[in-house]
Structure formats: C-alpha cells, structure tokens
Amino acid sequence: MNWLEFITFDNALIRNVVLGSTLLALSSSVVGCFTLLRKRALVGDAVSHSVLPGVCLAFLFQGTKDPLVLLIGAFITGWLSLLTIDLITKRSRIPEDAATGLVLSVFFGVGILLLTYIQHLPNLANQSGLDSFLFGNILSISEKDLYVFGAVAICLLTCVWLFYKEFQVLSFDEGYASTIGMPVKGLRLLLTTLTVLAVVVGIQSVGVVLMAALLITPAAAARFLTNRLGPMVIIAAIIGATAGLTGTFISSAFRTPTGPWIVMALSIMALGAFFFAPKQGILAKWIRQRHWNRQIQDENILKAIFQFQLDNNSNDPVQTETLIKWRPMEAKQLRSGLKRLSSQGYLEQNNGWLLTQVGQKRGERITRLHRLWETYLTKYLKIAPDHVHEDAESIEHIITPELELELEKLLDYPEKDPHDSSIPRS
Amino acid sequence: MADQNTTSATPALEVHDLTVSYHSKPVLWGVDFTVPQGTLTGIMGPNGAGKSTLIKSIMGLVEMNSGFAHILGGPLEKVRQQVSYVPQRESVDWNFPASVLDVVLMGRYGKLGLFKRPRKADKEAALSCLEDVGLLPFKDRQIAQLSGGQQQRVFLARALAQDADIYFMDEPFAGVDAATEQAIINLLKKMREQGKTVFVVHHDLQTAPEYFDWMVFLNTRLVANGPTKKVFTQEVLKETYGGKLSLLVQVGDLLAEEGLPPRKG
Numbered sequence: 001m002n003w004l005e006f007i008t009f010d011n012a013l014i015r016n017v018v019l020g021s022t023l024l025a026l027s028s029s030v031v032g033c034f035t036l037l038r039k040r041a042l043v044g045d046a047v048s049h050s051v052l053p054g055v056c057l058a059f060l061f062q063g064t065k066d067p068l069v070l071l072i073g074a075f076i077t078g079w080l081s082l083l084t085i086d087l088i089t090k091r092s093r094i095p096e097d098a099a100t101g102l103v104l105s106v107f108f109g110v111g112i113l114l115l116t117y118i119q120h121l122p123n124l125a126n127q128s129g130l131d132s133f134l135f136g137n138i139l140s141i142s143e144k145d146l147y148v149f150g151a152v153a154i155c156l157l158t159c160v161w162l163f164y165k166e167f168q169v170l171s172f173d174e175g176y177a178s179t180i181g182m183p184v185k186g187l188r189l190l191l192t193t194l195t196v197l198a199v200v201v202g203i204q205s206v207g208v209v210l211m212a213a214l215l216i217t218p219a220a221a222a223r224f225l226t227n228r229l230g231p232m233v234i235i236a237a238i239i240g241a242t243a244g245l246t247g248t249f250i251s252s253a254f255r256t257p258t259g260p261w262i263v264m265a266l267s268i269m270a271l272g273a274f275f276f277a278p279k280q281g282i283l284a285k286w287i288r289q290r291h292w293n294r295q296i297q298d299e300n301i302l303k304a305i306f307q308f309q310l311d312n313n314s315n316d317p318v319q320t321e322t323l324i325k326w327r328p329m330e331a332k333q334l335r336s337g338l339k340r341l342s343s344q345g346y347l348e349q350n351n352g353w354l355l356t357q358v359g360q361k362r363g364e365r366i367t368r369l370h371r372l373w374e375t376y377l378t379k380y381l382k383i384a385p386d387h388v389h390e391d392a393e394s395i396e397h398i399i400t401p402e403l404e405l406e407l408e409k410l411l412d413y414p415e416k417d418p419h420d421s422s423i424p425r426s
Numbered sequence: 427m428a429d430q431n432t433t434s435a436t437p438a439l440e441v442h443d444l445t446v447s448y449h450s451k452p453v454l455w456g457v458d459f460t461v462p463q464g465t466l467t468g469i470m471g472p473n474g475a476g477k478s479t480l481i482k483s484i485m486g487l488v489e490m491n492s493g494f495a496h497i498l499g500g501p502l503e504k505v506r507q508q509v510s511y512v513p514q515r516e517s518v519d520w521n522f523p524a525s526v527l528d529v530v531l532m533g534r535y536g537k538l539g540l541f542k543r544p545r546k547a548d549k550e551a552a553l554s555c556l557e558d559v560g561l562l563p564f565k566d567r568q569i570a571q572l573s574g575g576q577q578q579r580v581f582l583a584r585a586l587a588q589d590a591d592i593y594f595m596d597e598p599f600a601g602v603d604a605a606t607e608q609a610i611i612n613l614l615k616k617m618r619e620q621g622k623t624v625f626v627v628h629h630d631l632q633t634a635p636e637y638f639d640w641m642v643f644l645n646t647r648l649v650a651n652g653p654t655k656k657v658f659t660q661e662v663l664k665e666t667y668g669g670k671l672s673l674l675v676q677v678g679d680l681l682a683e684e685g686l687p688p689r690k691g
Contacts, residue, residue, distance in 0.1 A: 037522065037523070039519075162541055163540075163541075165535055165538075165542075165543065165544075166535075166540065168524075168528075168532075169532050169535060171522070172518060172519075172522045172524060172529070172532070173513065173517070173518045173532075175482075175485075175487050175511075175513055175517065176511065176513060176532070176584075178485075178486065178487060179485045179486070179487070179506075179509070179510075179511040180506070180532075180533075180535055180536030180588065181503075181506040181507070181536050182535070182536070223523060226523065227523050227524075227525070227568035227570075228523050228524065228525060228528065228568075229522075229523045229524060229528070232523050
C-alpha cells in the first residue's frame with residue numbers, strides 16, 4: 001500500500017478502509033458527547049478496556065476471527081463491566097471512581113492474560129491480528145467486516161438522531177426527565193448500550209487501550225468551541241472524522257497500528273481548540289489581555305501628560321525624562337507607548353511631547369473618571385480618601401460613557417474629588 | 427386541564443401513610459394529609475425534616491416504603507401531563523451546553539412525546555414563559571453565565587412551559603435576592619388566581635404566612651396540615667422546630683444499623 005494509491009483513492013479497498021475508519025471514528029465521537037456530558041468518561045475508559053477479554057473468549061470458543069462473533073463477545077464483557085461497577089458501588093462502601101478503576105484493571109488484566117495464552121497456542125492458524133485489538137489496526141480488516149462495523153456505526157448515529165431530545169434532557173437533568181414521563185430507565189439503558197457499541201466499533205481503528213480518547217477527546221474539544229449541544233455534537237463528529245481520516249492515512253504510510261496516529265491527530269486538534277477557540281481559547285484570552293494592557297498603558301500616559309500640564313500650568317512640550325520622574329513608569333514601555341500614541345494621532349512630537357486635541361480630551365476624560373470614581377467610593381462605600389486611589393487606577397479604564405453619565409448624575413456633578421483636586425468637566 | 431371525572435372538590439394532593447427511608451433510615455414516617463385544589467401551599471420544616479424527600483417521592487423520584495400519593499384523585503402516571511416539578515437549582519450542572527431557551531423548551535418535551543422535535547408553537551410558548559419570569563432578553567445566553575436567581579427563574583419558566591395544573595417546587599427561593607423572590611411569589615400568586623395549585627418547599631418562617639394560604643408542617647412525621655390561619659401557631663411551630671422526637675430518632679438509627687427498612691413490602 002503506498003501513499004499515491006492512498007491519496008488518489010484508486011484502490012477501492014483502500015478507499016473503503018479509509019471511509020470506514022472515518023465513519024467509525026465519527027460515530028464514536030458523537031456517542032462520546034453524551035458520555036462526557038453525563039460525566040461517565042472514566043466509565044467509558046473502563047468499558048473500552050473490558051471488551052478485550054470478551055474478544056479473546058469469543059475467539060477461543062469459536063476459533064474464528066468472524067467479526068460478528070468477536071463483536072458479541074466484546075459487547076458481553078463490556079456490559080458485564082458496567083454491571084460490575086454498578087454492583088460494587090451499590091453493595092459496598094467503595095465509591096464509583098474506585099470501583100471503575102478496579103473493574104478496568106481486573107478486566108483488562110484478564111484480557112491480556114487470555115491474549116498471551118492465545119498467542120502461545122501452537123495450532124491455531126488465524127490467531128494473528130488478534131493483538132491489533134490492543135492498538136487498533138483497521139488496515140488489517142477485511143472488506144466484509146468493514147461493512148458490518150459500518151452498519152453498526154450508522155445504527156448508532158440513527159439512534160442518536162432519533163433520541164436526541166431525550167438524551168439531551170437525560171444528560172442535563174435526569175430527575176426532571178423522569179417527572180415529565182420520559183422512560184428514563186429505558187433511555188439510560190439505550191445510551192449505555194450505544195456507548196458499549198461505540199467502543200466495540202471504535203476499537204477496530206483505535207484499539208482498547210486508546211479507545212477512551214476517541215470517545216472523550218472530540219467531545220471535550222468541541223465543548224471548548226461552542227456553548228450549545230447541537231453544534232457540539234456536530235463539531236465532535238467533524239473532529240472525530242478528521243482524526244479517523246488522517247490517522248488512517250499516516251499509519252498506512254508507516255505501516256503501524258492506526259490507533260496511535262488517530263489519537264495523535266485527535267490530540268493535536270484538541271490542543272488547537274484549547275488554544276485557538278474564539279472566546280474561551282488561550283490565545284483569545286491572551287489577545288484580550290494584551291489589548292487591555294495596552295489601553296491601560298496608553299491612557300495612563302495621556303493622563304500623566306494632561307495632569308503634568310495642568311499642575312504646572314503650561315502648554316509646553318513634555319520631555320520623556322520629565323514624565324518618568326513625575327509619574328514612575330517603565331522607560332521601555334513608556335517609549336513604545338509614546339510612539340504608538342503619536343502614530344494614532346493622540347500625541348505630537350515637537351521638542352518633546354504635546355497632546356493633540358483628541359489626546360487632550362482623552363487624558364481629561366481619564367482624569368475625570370479617576371476622580372469621579374474616588375468620589376463615588378468615599379461617598380457610597382464609605383472608604384477613606386487615602387484608600388481609593390489604587391482602585392480608581394483600574395476602574396477608570398473600564399467605565400463606559402453610559403456609566404460615566406450615571407456616575408456624574410448620581411454624584412450631582414461634583415467639582416472636587418476627595419483629595420480636593422478639581423474634576424474636569426466634559 | 428383536569429380530567430372529566432375530577433372536579434374542583436377532588437383534592438389536589440392526597441398523601442396516605444407515606445414512609446420513605448434512605449439506607450434503611452426513615453426520612454418520612456407515616457405521613458398522611460390532603461390538600462385542596464387552588465391553594466398556594468408551603469411545605470415547612472427544619473433541615474432534614476424530609477421536605478424535599480416528600481415531593482421527590484410524590485414525583486416518583488425516590489421509592490416509597492409504604493403508602494401512596496394521589497394527585498387529582500389518581501396515581502401520578504394518570505395525571506403526569508398535569509403535574510410539573512421544579513428541582514433544586516444545585517441538582518444540575520449549569521455548565522451543560524445549552525442556552526436559556528433550550529432549557530425552557532425541555533418543558534414542552536413531555537407533551538411532545540418520543541421522537542418528535544419541538545415545533546414553532548412550542549418555541550413560542552417557551553418564549554412567552556421566559557417573558558413571564560422576566561428573562562426574555564437572556565434567551566440566547568449560555569446557562570452558566572446566569573446568576574443564581576436567574577437560573578432559578580429558568581427552572582420556573584421550564585415548569586410554566588409544561589402548562590400543568592399542579593406544581594411542586596423544591597426551594598425556589600434558595601440563593602435568590604429579595605427582588606427576585608418578590609417577582610417569583612407574585613408569579614405564584616398569579617398562578618393560584620388562575621386556579622393552579624402550587625406546592626413550595628420553604629424555609630423562611632418570616633415570609634411564610636404572607637406567601638401561603640395553606641401549610642404542611644413536617645419533621646420526619648407530619649406535624650400539622652391545614653389553612654395557614656389555623657396551623658401557623660406557636661404550638662405547631664414549637665413542635666415542628668423544637669427538635670426531633672428522641673425516641674423516633676433512636677428507633678430510626680437502630681433500623682439503619684440493622685439494615686431493616688420500615689414496613690417493607
């Protein structure tokens with residue numbers, strides 16, 4: 001299998017494998033949204049690991065790699081693990097997270113044991129490839145099997161589409177769902193079955209060890225990008241599908257299991273979402289922060305020049321050094337700020353710095369807001385006049401014109417601030 | 427609206443010999459009372475008195491050890507579409523990806539039934555309920571970005587969207603500012619005028635007589651039930667809030683220790 005064949009989709013089998021892998025990843029991601037929202041992520045991980053003994057047992061009993069048989073085996077132990085977690089939580093003092101961890105490791109341990117046993121069997125012909133259940137290798141799957149899993153994936157998607165409204169309420173407020181007459185027990189059973197099926201389908205391409213990543217990562221990344229359930233499911237589907245596609249692509253070139261590559265692709269996209277999400281992303285927050293810092297810096301410079309001229313009763317240009325001495329600021333930041341302000345038309349350079357008309361206005365406004373806020377704090381919050389300056393230093397930058405009007409009205413257009421400095425009028 | 431065979435004389439709620447226990451420890455013990463339709467009823471009692479458990483068991487959310495609760499003369503299943511429940515605000519995770527309107531629309535799901543999507547009419551009904559609780563401008567807001575009082579009102583709007591006759595509300599005033607509390611109580615009084623019956627789990631004794639025209643006093647057992655004028659007395663208050671009956675507590679502890687549920691079967 002080479003790259004060119006892959007990219008051009010010439011080979012029908014390869015095309016099917018890639019499309020199949022994409023579909024499987026997509027359906028697991030969609031179901032995973034509800035697993036995440038119902039706070040069952042860890043349980044999803046337990047189910048993923050617990051299907052391994054089922055696969056091995058099915059193989060031992062039937063001696064074939066018939067996917068339907070393996071699927072049924074996986075389904076049974078997957079469900080069994082859930083029931084065991086339930087039983088332990090209900091009947092003992094062990095909390096759910098501990099029970100989940102316990103079940104995960106015990107089931108997976110048994111699975112590994114069986115797998116090792118199978119690999120050492122002398123006369124079992126087609127045992128090879130069973131270990132691809134560990135890390136997933138969809139490239140080794142036959143076309144017929146692919147159709148079986150594809151069909152299951154489509155069933156999953158249809159179920160979610162049909163019961164979308166019910167799953168939404170169930171995930172948000174289960175008690176309420178039952179009071180409006182929804183068959184909560186049945187729905188819970190259905191959703192759990194879908195989760196187990198999503199795992200059984202997903203392990204074909206990702207393997208049991210990494211399956212939880214396919215279930216949870218797309219949903220978690222999608223949650224970062226939207227605040228509504230519908231878009232979240234769709235975005236998770238897109239992320240899952242893209243990872244399935246690219247992961248299968250890359251692994252075919254390196255002839256390695258598909259699972260790790262799909263999970264790598266998922267992780268990169270998830271990291272991308274965390275960094276570049278439009279509102280909640282780290283980058284967006286950083287840009288917002290920088291914007292604020294700059295605005296605060298600029299306004300502080302304008303305010304300083306304005307007040308310097310006011311205090312010294314002069315309209316002469318102000319030297320950078322004088323400014324630093326008068327209002328301690330970091331020299332480097334001050335210089336870049338001065339440059340920025342003059343390029344924006346708030347300052348003019350002429351043997352020093354002069355405020356333009358708009359610069360004058362903005363400096364005056366910040367001074368006014370500062371002094372208004374100080375007055376407000378002493379009057380309404382009964383804070384001592386010597387404690388209000390620090391607070392006003394930050395509030396002056398955030399007050400909107402509407403709030404400014406309200407503030408002036410509330411304080412009855414004061415002339416003087418608590419430090420007896422005059423408040424400039426707009 | 428009410429069934430043909432239920433008249434205004436049919437009690438809104440009839441609780442009969444109700445016993446509920448958590449881990450074999452009784453929380454409600456032999457509770458027995460009847461409340462008529464068209465009342466605004468306060469369910470009162472100290473912490474741990476079983477107030478929330480009472481309405482949860484009526485709504486079928488916790489199992490009853492014995493007894494039954496009839497709503498409008500029949501079991502819950504028969505009148506489900508006429509009954510609405512407002513859970514405590516803390517019972518859900520408000521980080522859930524949903525807008526205010528999404529949550530209120532859930533109130534319409536019961537009538538829609540399985541598979542059907544909300545129609546335009548449902549959306550309009552939900553919007554009008556949002557207007558009733560004064561949250562229309564917030565309809566597209568993600569629910570995590572609301573204040574506690576606003577979240578409480580979202581739950582209220584969701585219940586209103588069910589268009590029920592009987593409402594059970596679990597502490598709708600918890601963590602709500604004074605202005606919101608007033609707005610909510612006005613809304614509840616308006617609902618009573620429209621002939622609805624509203625049950626409210628409530629803590630504050632100061633406001634209770636002004637809010638409710640009927641009261642149920644609980645402290646594991648039923649202490650009093652009746653019109654506010656009759657039951658809001660020093661005697662009843664003392665009995666309700668004066669502490670638990672120590673013998674009852676001892677027997678309850680014993681039951682929990684032995685793992686024997688009271689009146690199994």
